[in-house]
Each structure stands twice: as C-alpha cells, then as structure tokens.
Amino acid sequence: MSSAYYESASVLDGLLGRTGSIKTLSLSNKVSNKPSVFALVHETIKYKDALDSIINSIPDLVKLTKKIKKNLVYVMIYDLLFGKKEISGGGEAKRQIIKFKTTLLSTLARHKIKMKVQHDQDLIPPHLRNTMDDVPRYVRVNLLRTSIDELTKQFESEGYSFSKTPNKSNNSNGKMIQLDDTLPDCLLLFPPLTNFHDHPLLQSGHIILQDKSSCLPAAALNPSKGSVVIDACSAPGNKTTQLAAIMNNSGSLFAFERDKKRCKTLIASLKRAHVSNTTVLGEDFLKADPNSSEYGAAQYILLDPSCSGSGLLQRQWEDSFFNSENSSTNTTSEPPQTNRNQKKKRKMKEVPKEGNKRRRSDHEDQTAHKNEIIVEEKKTTSDDGHRLAQLAGFQKELLLHALKFPKVRRIVYSTCSIHDEENEKVVESVLDAANSAGFQLAPCLPQWPRRGKPLFPNAEYCVRVDQNQDRTNGFFVACFERE
Numbered sequence: 001m002s003s004a005y006y007e008s009a010s011v012l013d014g015l016l017g018r019t020g021s022i023k024t025l026s027l028s029n030k031v032s033n034k035p036s037v038f039a040l041v042h043e044t045i046k047y048k049d050a051l052d053s054i055i056n057s058i059p060d061l062v063k064l065t066k067k068i069k070k071n072l073v074y075v076m077i078y079d080l081l082f083g084k085k086e087i088s089g090g091g092e093a094k095r096q097i098i099k100f101k102t103t104l105l106s107t108l109a110r111h112k113i114k115m116k117v118q119h120d121q122d123l124i125p126p127h128l129r130n131t132m133d134d135v136p137r138y139v140r141v142n143l144l145r146t147s148i149d150e151l152t153k154q155f156e157s158e159g160y161s162f163s164k165t166p167n168k169s170n171n172s173n174g175k176m177i178q179l180d181d182t183l184p185d186c187l188l189l190f191p192p193l194t195n196f197h198d199h200p201l202l203q204s205g206h207i208i209l210q211d212k213s214s215c216l217p218a219a220a221l222n223p224s225k226g227s228v229v230i231d232a233c234s235a236p237g238n239k240t241t242q243l244a245a246i247m248n249n250s251g252s253l254f255a256f257e258r259d260k261k262r263c264k265t266l267i268a269s270l271k272r273a274h275v276s277n278t279t280v281l282g283e284d285f286l287k288a289d290p291n292s293s294e295y296g297a298a299q300y301i302l303l304d305p306s307c308s309g310s311g312l313l314q315r316q317w318e319d320s321f322f323n324s325e326n327s328s329t330n331t332t333s334e335p336p337q338t339n340r341n342q343k344k345k346r347k348m349k350e351v352p353k354e355g356n357k358r359r360r361s362d363h364e365d366q367t368a369h370k371n372e373i374i375v376e377e378k379k380t381t382s383d384d385g386h387r388l389a390q391l392a393g394f395q396k397e398l399l400l401h402a403l404k405f406p407k408v409r410r411i412v413y414s415t416c417s418i419h420d421e422e423n424e425k426v427v428e429s430v431l432d433a434a435n436s437a438g439f440q441l442a443p444c445l446p447q448w449p450r451r452g453k454p455l456f457p458n459a460e461y462c463v464r465v466d467q468n469q470d471r472t473n474g475f476f477v478a479c480f481e482r483e
Contacts, residue, residue, distance in 0.1 A: 002089025005079075007031045008040040009072035015041065016071070021318055035197045044078040050123040051077060054107045061100050068093050081108055082120050135313060135471050136178075136189040139196070140210040140238075143186060143245045144274050151188075151206065152177060182448065183215055186245070205272040210238045213311075213465040213475035217414040218242040220444050220463070220479050223300040226251045230301045230405075232285040232398060235262030237269030239304060244275040253278040254295065256285040286397065290404040299409050301402045305395050307415040307422050308388060311474020313467050388421040395426050403430065403437045403480070411439070411480040416473055423476040424455045427462060434480055444479035452478070 011025040019025070022045075026038040044051070051074055055061050065073050076087050076097050081104060087094045117123060141151050152162045155177055162177045180187035190196075201207045218239050223229045225248050234240045234255035244253055255270075255278050257263045263282045270278055281288075288295045309315050395415070402411050415422050431441065443461045450470070452462030467474035 002091050002094070004033050004036045004040060005072060005075050005087075005089065005093070007033070008037045008044070008075045009069050011037055011041045012044060012071040012075065013069075015045070015318075021314065023314060035195065040075055040079070040083070043083060044075050046124045046128050047078055047082050047120075048074070049125055050108075050111060051081075053111055054081070054104065057107050057111075058100060058103055061103075064096055064100075068096060073097060077104065080104065135192055136212075137192060137194040137196070138180070138210060138212045138215075138472070139188045139190055140208045140215060140242065141186050141188060142206055142208055142241065142273050144241075144249055145204070146206045148179075148185070148188075151201070154201065180212060182212070182445075183219060186242075187212060187215055203272075205274055208238060208241060208273065210242070212472040213416070213470070214238060214473065215242060216445060216448075216463065216465070216475060216477050217302055217304055217412050218246060220414075220477050221246075221300050221302050221410060221412040223247055223251070223410075227299045228297045228407075229253045230285070230288075230295065230298045230402075231255045232301060232303045232402065233257070233305050234280070235259065235266040237266040237273075239302060240266065240278060241269060241273040241275055243302065244270075244273070244278055247277060249275065249277045251277060252297075254298070255280045256283060256288065258282065258284045286401055288401075290401070290406060296405065297407055298405050299407055301405065301408055301411045302414075303398055303402050303411060304414045305398050307391060307395070307417040308419060309416055311416045311418045311465070311467055311476075313473055316467060385421075388419055392421045392426050392429075395422060396429050399426065399430050400433055403434055403439060409482050410442075412444070412477060413480070414475060414477045416475050418467070418474045418476075420453060420455065423464075423478075424453050424459050424462065427452075427459075427478045428456045431456070438482045439480040440483055442479045442481040444477050452476075 007030070011022065011028075011031065014020050014025045015022055022038060022041050025031075026034050026041065031037050055065065055073070055077065061073070072093055076093060079085075080087050080097070080101065087098065112118065112120075112123065115123060121129075141148055152160075156162060160175045160177050164179060174191050176191065178189040180189055196202045196207065196209060199207075202209065219242075221229075221243070223243060223246060227247065228251055229243055229247065231240045231243060231253065235257045237255070240253065240255045247253065253275075255266060257266050257280065260282060263280060267280055270280070290296060395413075399411075399413055402408070402413075413427065417423060427441065434440070441458050441461050444463050448463050448465075450464045450466055452459040452464055454460065461479070463475075463477040465472060465475035465477075
C-alpha cells in the first residue's frame with residue numbers, strides 16, 4: 001500500500017498544480033493501482049480543509065511537511081484520521097507521521113468541537129458532498145456475451161438481490177440491483193461506488209462500466225441489424241461496443257480514431273467485448289470520402305466529438321473544489337505553477353481536426369479501469385467563450401461532413417457538455433445544410449423528460465440530461481433523419 005501513497009501524492013501534486021484532473025492523472029502509466037489511487041486522492045480532497053486546519057495547528061508537523069513531500073503527508077494523515085484509521089505499509093514517512101498520532105487525534109477532536117460537528121463526514125464542505133456518492137454504479141450488460149437473466153443469476157450467487165421493476169429511486173442498498181428505467185434491456189444500476197475493477201465479469205467483457213447518459217446516443221441511433229454504421233469518434237470504445245451489440249455483430253461498423261494510443265485502447269475494448277463486425281480506422285473522420293465504395297454505403301452515423309466536458313460530474317466536483325480554493329484566504333496547497341486554462345490554451349491553440357474522445361470518468365467509467373486508459377475527460381478544460389467557439393466550429397465541421405454521406409438515414413450528434421454553444425447552437429447552425437441534404441431534425445428518445453432549450457423551432461426534439469437531476473453525467477443528444 002505504501003506505493004499507493006507515493007503515487008497518490010504525485011497525483012495530488014498534479015491536481016493542485018492544475019496539470020490534469022484526478023482521473024486523467026490516476027490513469028497515467030506511472031500509476032500502478034489506478035482505482036486505489038483515484039479513490040485516495042478523491043477522498044483526501046474532500047477532507048482537505050480539515051487537514052489544513054489540523055496540520056497547521058501542529059508546528060512540528062508543519063516542519064515535517066518541509067522535509068517530506070507535503071502531499072504525501074496529507075494522504076497518509078487522511079488515511080490515519082478519516083480513511084482506514086491507520087497507515088498501511090512502512091517507510092520513513094510513516095514512521096515520522098505516526099509519532100504524531102496521539103496529537104493528531106486530539107487535534108481532530110478539538111477541530112470537530114470548533115466546527116460544531118459530531119461525525120467526520122460532517123467536516124466535508126457542502127460543495128464537495130454527494131456528487132458521486134449518490135450516483136448509481138451503472139453497468140451495461142454486453143449482450144454479445146450474456147443476457148440480463150444470466151448476469152443477474154451470477155450476481156445473485158454473489159449475494160445480490162435483483163428488482164426486475166425499473167426504479168427511479170436512489171439505489172443505496174448495498175446488495176440491490178435494479179433495471180434502469182430508460183434502458184431496461186441492457187443497463188443495470190448497482191449501489192453507488194460499487195467496485196468492479198477486479199471483477200471477472202468485467203475482465204471477460206460480460207459487463208461494461210458505462211454511465212447512463214453515455215448509453216443514450218447509441219440507443220438513439222438504434223441501427224438495424226445488417227446495416228452499415230460509422231462511429232466517427234470512437235475511442236475509448238464504449239459506444240462502439242454498444243453499437244455492435246445493438247447490431248448483434250452483424251453488418252459493418254467503421255470506427256474512426258486518429259490518435260494511435262486511443263486506437264490501441266479502442267482495439268482492446270472491442271476484443272474484450274467480443275466484437276467481430278467492426279473495422280478500426282486509425283484516421284480522421286473528416287478525411288473519409290462520403291462517396292467511396294466503403295464509407296459511401298453508410299446508413300447510420302454516430303458523432304460524439306471532443307467537447308468541453310462541462311457536463312461531467314467529476315469535472316463539476318473538481319471545479320467546485322478549485323473555486324473554493326481560489327476564494328479561500330487560508331490554504332496550505334502549493335501555489336499553482338500556472339492557471340489551468342492558460343496552460344491548456346498554450347498547448348492547444350487550435351482544436352485538432354479529429355474525433356478525439358474525452359477522458360471521459362469514465363465518465364463513461366466513473367473510476368479508472370486498471371487495464372484500460374479510459375479517456376473519460378475531454379481534452380479541454382476551459383469554458384471561456386473563445387474556447388467554446390473553437391470547439392463549436394470543430395463540432396459543426398464534423399456534423400456538416402456527416403451530412404454529406406449519400407445513403408445515411410440517421411445521424412446522432414451528442415456531447416457531454418451543458419453549454420448551448422456546443423449543443424442547440426451547433427444543431428441550429430447546420431439546419432439549412434441538413435434540410436438541403438434531405439434531413440430533418442427528428443424527435444430523439446421521446447420518453448426522456450428533459451428536452452432541448454427552445455432556441456429555435458423543434459429544439460424540443462433534442463435531449464438534455466441534467467447532471468444534478470438525473471443522477472448521471474450531463475449530456476446532449478440530437479437526431480437527424482433523412483426524409
């Protein structure tokens with residue numbers, strides 16, 4: 001476990017230095033135990049205000065943070081006071097910190113009295129509570145490998161109980177499985193934070209950790225068996241495997257992904273899910289010829305391009321933390337080396353013309369899969385107007401290109417953004433071109449309660465997923481159909 005402390009300290013360094021999100025940094029190849037590190041950093045951040053106050057109240061411990069890596073002290077003291085109530089493993093850092101155990105415990109007790117709380121969890125600031133803890137663990141059943149019935153029998157043998165009635169209530173029972181109310185044919189709800197990362201059903205591809213909102217675009221596209229489909233921005237592959245399952249491995253599915261590393265992740269995802277009808281293309285969708293003999297036959301296109309990622313719950317949680325840090329006058333974190341937004345702007349002056357996927361927690365996967373680099377977060381973290389305009393221009397270009405394919409019947413456009421600029425306004429900007437090509441905006445997932453903002457006629461045909469009301473990541477989905 002001691003290595004997890006050092007890896008967690010490095011991730012915390014990067015997070016406070018604003019070089020990446022917890023998920024992105026935890027997914028680094030340098031991190032050996034990704035789920036444990038992700039969880040430890042996430043929980044340490046929750047208690048950072050309390051840790052600041054406690055550590056600053058002990059002068060000799062403040063001196064120790066100058067001898068030992070400060071954030072190593074933080075993650076170890078978190079585990080000692082709030083986590084496992086002990087420091088696992090050995091090492092000099094543990095020996096130095098454990099000398100302060102009695103002082104730390106008494107200081108914690110005084111701090112709780114000062115804050116007028118009885119329970120440790122009450123020390124967590126309100127803005128850092130209940131973001132992920134109330135969100136079910138969504139598990140998509142890979143219908144290429146198993147069925148709902150077979151899978152639930154397996155989980156029942158592990159002590160779970162199963163409700164066949166879709167339920168919108170909070171699934172907090174530690175051993176209860178529910179059918180999703182929107183996608184009952186393939187999506188199960190487990191209690192929040194259920195850990196599947198070492199489960200054999202995940203390793204074998206029988207289940208896929210995929211957030212509910214991430215499942216909606218493929219469900220809206222709903223390609224027929226035997227058809228020709230394009231997934232224009234494919235990695236890490238959750239939507240691609242979902243499309244293959246809907247098609248029952250029939251027909252042809254072309255998965256575009258220009259980035260070589262993401263291509264490897266995509267190929268691994270397809271192999272694990274036993275997908276056999278998909279051709280992975282390590283190239284830019286914008287360069288695909290709509291009139292070629294291969295791609296010209298496409299009947300369905302799924303377009304889920306790079307976006308701001310502003311709908312992601314984990315992103316929202318981290319933004320809340322940094323907003324609080326920026327407004328605080330008493331913080332012990334190292335001053336950031338650079339502003340996160342400025343750093344991203346320097347690295348990415350232009351939006352790459354490719355279908356790069358977001359880091360996306362996962363949030364196609366809400367925590368890191370140890371054998372897969374899940375790019376669950378989008379590349380950008382800046383939501384300023386200039387950056388959104390760049391992204392919207394790129395998204396529009398991709399959508400206009402998709403409209404050029406002569407035999408396409410249906411196109412689904414989606415983002416994990418909450419911004420009008422990337423959602424309704426992109427759709428509105430291509431309506432004339434769509435109409436000229438014989439397309440109309442079509443009602444998308446009519447059973448979904450939240451619809452597009454009324455910025456233009458028929459905008460209610462689009463779908464909005466609210467990350468605060470729907471217990472899943474924020475998403476936007478629009479559907480174009482050829483008359």
